[in-house]
Amino acid sequence: MTAKSTTHSSHWGAFTAVVQDDKLVITPFAGDPDPSPILKNFENALNHKVRIATPMVRRGWLENGPGPDERRGSDEYIAISWEEAYALAAGELSRVARAHGPAAVFGGSYGWSSAGRFHHAQSQVHRFLNTTLGGYVRSVNSYSSGAASVILPHIVGDMNEIARRGVSWEEISEHTELLLSFGGLALKNSQVASGGLSEHTERGFIHKAAQRGTKFISVSPLQSDMPDEADAEWLPIRPGTDAALILGLLSVLKANALTDEDFLARYCVGWDKLVAYLQGKEDGLVRDASWAAEICGIDAERIEKLAVELAGKRVMVSVAHALQRAEHGEQPVWLGLVLSAALGQPGLPGGGYGYALGALGHYGKHHNRVSFPALPQGKNGVKDFIPVARIADMLLNPGQEFRYNGQTLRYPEIKLAWWAGGNPFHHHQSLARLRQAFNQLDTLIVHEIAWTATARHADIVLPATMTLEREDVGGAPTDRHLIAMQPVARPFGEAKDDYSIFAELAKRLGREEAFTEGRTARQWLEHLYQQMQEKCEQQHISVPDFSTFWEIGQIPLPQLKDGGRLLRNLRLDPDKHPLPTPSGKIEIFSQTIADFNDADCPGHPVWLEPTQKPDDEHPLFLIANQPATKLHSQLDYGHHSVSLKRDGREVCLMHPQDARVRGIQVGDTVAISNVRGTALASVDISEGIRPGVVQLPTGAWYDPVDPQAARPTCRHGNPNVLTLDVGTSSLAQGCCGQITTVNVARYQGTAPAVKAFEPPVILTR
Structure with missing residues (x-):
């Protein structure tokens, strides 16, 4: 061991470290205004009994x-x-x-x-x-972004230009009047970034924007998906229905002549085809606010009011990773861009479209003029290749x-x-499979x-x-x-x-x-x-x-302030700066996608019913979102991660009325189950979650009672025992791990002890 203080870095923050009296002492980077508590997971990581010592x-x-x-x-x-x-x-x-x-x-x-x-x-x-x-x-x-990474190049030309070089937090704090976030801006997500993150600035920029007068609206089943600093209005949507809500908003905007038709005509293609779909000209089904309300669980009156509220303001529309980690996940990504375009916002300071804003610490930041090269x-x-989430299928x-991106x-x-x-037993779904x-x-x-x-x-x-x-x-x-x-x-x-x-x-x-x-x-x-x-x-x-x-x-390292340049340049001159799409414009209708002839992702965005819907046997939605106590499943045995478990298990969140009808109280162990398996978890109860929804974060190391069981029980609380292993669509084949349906019941008897951090049986010769 060394007693010298050393500099080091992690995906969740830079720091200095020193070993003193056999204890690791971590000090966050001095320039970080909001260090991540995940750094505490290092404190007991070096010599934990679950470490592997020899081949x-x-x-x-x-x-x-x-x-x-x-x-x-x-x-x-x-x-x-x-x-x-x-x-x-x-x-x-x-x-x-x-x-x-x-x-x-x-x-x-x-x-x-x-x-x-x-x-x-x-x-x-x-x-x-x-x-x-x-x-x-x-x-x-x-x-994280399997569906978006395939759909965005078709409709806007470049995913990285929309995500990593999108509108910056600095610009939002100075110019945005209304930030409409589908899936929220949870700081637990933006506290991590691949390659390192020395300064966590999101909280400060959100606070600055709110103080200046920016209104934040969070569309999510979870109130915690927006930080307190935003002082946001919460619209508790039914999971997986954001596409229907956006179609309803577009219908209201069009019906009330609130769309920016000049922007749509000059910088987009296919608006007329989507309008025909909204008005039901082919199938007779009008996709208006009332139609959307029945699907998404938000009052039609609030949908109509929200559409009117968006018009005439500097609006930023953001769509989280979470929305596209579900069946037909391409659709809300596509429709978020269409909503921004219908409002005429792309390319304006503090306005436009932000895919995955807040989902990683990279997004909304400025870029270095020079980066460290890769190996x-x-x-x-x-x-040969596969979409990453199709490994079990392979x-x-x-x-x-199999179909993928037209092939x-x-x-x-x-x-x-x-x-x-x-650790694929963290990332993947249907772990028995x-x-x-x-x-x-x-x-x-x-x-x-x-x-x-x-x-x-x-x-x-x-x-x-x-x-x-x-x-x-x-x-x-x-x-x-x-x-x-x-x-x-x-x-x-x-x-x-x-x-x-x-x-x-x-x-x-x-x-x-x-x-x-x-x-x-x-x-x-x-x-x-x-x-x-x-x-x-x-x-x-x-x-x-x-x-x-x-x-x-x-x-x-010096940086460039070039966020949002793709759509800003398009707006300056679409002839000199066309998008890298077939039309050179935003593709509300994509002839390329239409020619693929895949029914589960047609040529313009639509609402498609998911196969997973609550029923009598599985009456609750399960949201399996990212954890707040660790990055994915890394160092799950670390001090910070373990300190926020209960009885060694992950903690799920329920609404009081769902808990009450099941006789469940705070601290109870529950069995969350469906046809694929069971996850045991402890319970917290809060009104900050939509009724009919239970939330259990990913990241608990898979710990089956019987590893060979066809329907395993994870005593540690890994929700991917329950999630469905199918592709988002034939286009992207992304993962659908965010949402599934379950039953929840109070566990009867003594729950089995967690053994996730116990090594397997090791023999010596």
Whole structure:
């Protein structure tokens, strides 16, 4: 251990750290106005009993060899040496590549892992597979924005220009008169950003805007989705019905001549087709305020009043990630842009459309003039890919056709999956189905710091260092500080960083030079920093050399105020600055999408009924949203995360009337169940949730009573035991993990103790 105070960074904040009397002391970055409490999760993370100390091999795989195996998730493990681990992993990769080719290898690694730009697990594993095998089957898009990342390029041309380079918080605080947020602006979400976040400024900008007179309206089943500083009006919508509400608003605006027809004619295509749909000219169904009210549960009078209130003001329309993580999730994303366009707002200061504003700390920020470069990943010679949320479909249905973004593709047959820096048993839905899918593999190799559910399903487990145990550089394109991530402690047990593991494996496979290019990890950091330094010099930006940067711990980087430029330039001159869409304009109707001829995502936005609706057996909606106590499932065993559980379980939220009719009180343990399984959780009761809705955050490590059960019970409270594993539509195939339907009942008897943070049975030889 070191007694020296070191600088470091995480996805939820920069900090300094020092080990004093065997205790880790974390101090947030001095320039952060609103540090995240998630930093407290580091305090007990280094030496927790759930850490993995040595390479492990699953007993069944070692004894019986590679192949499908139902014992994954419940088997014993055998501790082995690194030499044995390298031999087993390299040998199995070679076997699969010889017998089946690189198209039988899936490079997983979906997950955030470390904020460090070099020890970025996805980059490391992809570089390794590219340089040793010549490629691998990859995934595209993300669980967070799978639907949006496909629909937005069709209708506005570029997702990043709308999300990461959208209208800034600074501009909103100075110009916006009304901010209408579908899905809210929860600060628990914006406290994290991939690559690091040295300054949490959202709360301050929201407070400034509200003090200036900006009105905030939050459309969400949860009142907490908008911070108190906004002093917002809350419209408690029925989950998953935002598309219907927006169609109702558009109908009122059109009927009352409140739409900006000049903007729609000059900068958009297809408004006439959507108007015909609103007026029911094809099917006789008029989509007005009364129609919308029946679906979304907000009074028709309030819908009409809201539409009138929007007209004539500087309006910002935001749509959260959450809305598109549901069946037909493309529709509210599309309609949010249409509503903004109908009001004539895109391209105006503080006005327009913000996809995912508040969903990440990146969004609404300014961009650095120069960013820290990424580790090159090499060339992937395998063409096969899947949308990231379709991994269970791929493993269960090799060779089956599926639709994606207008293409008909086939799932490849995967024999080996290599995972580093991620936990699919957090991200994915219908966890019993996911377990069944992983059991089809010949081999699953996982790098992990601790015994997550993914590690417990692996055949070969390689213990990885956590961020505090290695050196790196933390930085994000929207964070104006570059952080030297200096090691805080020695590696736990025999843990090694991903680069060291892959370098040794590449050596055994005869590809060491291709993977390492002759550099150590420190030399890669110096090399990447030098590339950034050269770009800075080209722009006459002065930055110190690497050794000076490493000594002082952080440097500031200059930024550009270029948020909202895509739509601002369109508004300046649509001929000189057309959008990268087929028409060069905002596509309210997309001929490209129409020509795909997929009924679940037609050529203009529509309301499509979800398959999941409350019924007698499952009368409540479940909202499975992001946790406030951790990033995804990372460090779930950390002090802050554990301190806000109850009896070791996650806490769900219910409305008083739903709790009362079920005889449920605060602190009770409840069984939340449906046809896919059961999650046990403790209960809080509040009027800050819409009646008929229960909320249970994601992130609790999957802890099944019986791992092999067809309908498992997670005693820890992981809602993805319950969520449905289907694509948002044939267009995007995004995940539908935000909403499902359930029954909730008070647990009878003594609830089983949580064992999520207990290691599996480990044998020695």
